[in-house]
Amino acid sequence: xxxxxxxxxxxxxxxxxxxxxxxxxxxxxxxxxxxxxxxxxxxxxxxxxxxxxxxxxxxxxxxxxxxxxxxxxxxxxxxxxxxxxxxxxxxxxxxxxxxxxxxxxxxxxxxxxxxxxx
Numbered sequence: 001x002x003x004x005x006x007x008x009x010x011x012x013x014x015x016x017x018x019x020x021x022x023x024x025x026x027x028x029x030x031x032x033x034x035x036x037x038x039x040x041x042x043x044x045x046x047x048x049x050x051x052x053x054x055x056x057x058x059x060x061x062x063x064x065x066x067x068x069x070x071x072x073x074x075x076x077x078x079x080x081x082x083x084x085x086x087x088x089x090x091x092x093x094x095x096x097x098x099x100x101x102x103x104x105x106x107x108x109x110x111x112x113x114x115x116x117x118x
Contacts, residue, residue: 003072006052006080008032014071023049023066023074027083034083035066042068052080 004013007027017026024047027035038046042065050061051074064074066081074081 005074008081008083014074017071019070019072021071023064023069023071023081026071026074027066027081032083037067040067049081049083 003015004011006012007030012030014026024035024037027049035049036046038044045065047065047067048063049066051064052059053062054060066074
């Protein structure tokens with residue numbers, strides 16, 4: 001059975017994608033450049049994408065840092081992803097507003113504490 005995911009409403013085959021490929025690299029390689037690599041540590045939110053997940057039998061959007069998620073995990077976990085540019089063009093205002101709220105929460109996270117050097 002081929003592993004695939006929906007990316008901005010289009011089914012994309014992810015069989016054969018190297019396991020170490022991040023979702024960010026995969027998205028950008030397809031010309032979708034709304035997600036950016038900022039910190040490459042999941043702190044800045046520049047790489048945020050919305051994944052549709054099953055939450056108690058209903059679809060729910062969860063914002064993930066695509067620089068930290070590998071493509072096979074995205075296919076297994078969310079099965080459907082949306083970039084911010086795709087959502088900005090969406091006709092559904094409730095979806096757009098839910099994703100914007102989630103991105104705002106990411107930006108408000110306190111910065112990571114510096115690690116102590118030994």
